[in-house]
């Protein structure tokens with residue numbers, strides 16, 4: 001058969017069938033299982049949305065209660081994992097700590113039974129429950145403190161902020177953080193989800209699936225961009241510097257962090273919602289001048305990059321929200337991972353339902369067949 005044309009980055013090549021999430025990149029519309037994201041962000045909770053993504057329908061009251069209780073029961077991590085984290089270099093990146101600790105869960109729950117529905121449920125619950133605990137634990141450990149235990153009376157988002165900051169969060173802050181998790185929970189076949197599906201297709205365990213996805217999310221072209229956005233805004237310094245800075249960046253062929261998307265040719269709908277959330281936070285807890293800088297950059301970039309279909313993506317405003325919540329910059333991507341675990345697990349489950357191992361072909365561009373020569377003869 002004639003080989004399919006080579007498409008760098010698999011642009012436009014369907015690599016799976018999926019009923020989890022749909023993106024309309026021309027109109028800027030995103031749905032999870034058919035539900036518009038803005039409705040979920042304003043009315044659902046992260047755990048309800050995770051349930052929807054993974055099992056395909058919104059839960060009933062009993063199903064939601066049971067899921068929330070199961071997740072709450074499995075939030076703690078073994079002292080062995082906490083001790084392992086104490087041996088990690090405190091200057092290491094929290095995404096590396098998360099990737100290692102997510103993979104280590106496979107050592108504890110090694111009985112792999114992919115055809116047993118109870119095993120699937122227990123892996124889903126454990127991963128959704130323990131990933132935030134591990135992110136918060138590394139944060140305290142690297143500051144030389146002991147991690148604190150989850151609190152049963154706090155809901156998912158509030159408990160994470162509590163474990164991270166050792167303070168019970170303001171209810172509005174917790175609600176906004178929960179909405180951020182909903183916004184980041186799923187986004188079709190992005191790089192980390194593709195990585196999760198490739199790993200899943202070998203029928204390995206779900207902890208390896210999530211660990212490989214965490215490693216993929218960490219890069220600056222993917223989840224790592226949210227951390228780089230604040231650094232970039234810091235470099236620009238003030239709104240009057242935006243236009244000259246952008247001209248220099250474009251002339252130097254530099255990528256503007258938090259801009260551009262393979263799927264969207266308009267502003268990412270998640271960026272629109274995040275902006276509203278940021279403004280709610282500023283109204284309650286005080287304005288952040290970096291937001292004015294970001295809006296100025298969006299405005300100037302719309303003239304210079306808009307005609308090419310390059311607009312703010314999800315990473316552009318998320319950092320400003322997290323910064324207002326007092327979260328350190330290098331935890332922005334681990335937080336993305338906490339949320340995206342729901343999407344990765346939905347894709348893991350979907351992949352298992354119609355599995356065929358991923359094994360694409362390549363176009364060989366190397367040397368023709370030739371004979372090995374002894375070292376002295378080369």
Ligand code: CMC
Nearest residue numbers: 221222223225254255256257258259260261262313314315
């Ligand atoms: N700033 C300036 N120019 C850009 C940008 C940007 N952020 N993004 C794309 N372009 C230009 C690019 O230079 C190229 O121009 P030309 O055709 O003249 O050479 C054209 O647009 C196509 O870019 P591409 O890199 O081939 O597009 P892609 O679909 O392969 O990459 C992307 C998508 C998100 C990796 C890219 O837009 C990018 O690197 N953005 C900055 C990093 C970023 O914000 N990543 C977060 C992505 S969203 C959520 C997530 O995954 O975390």
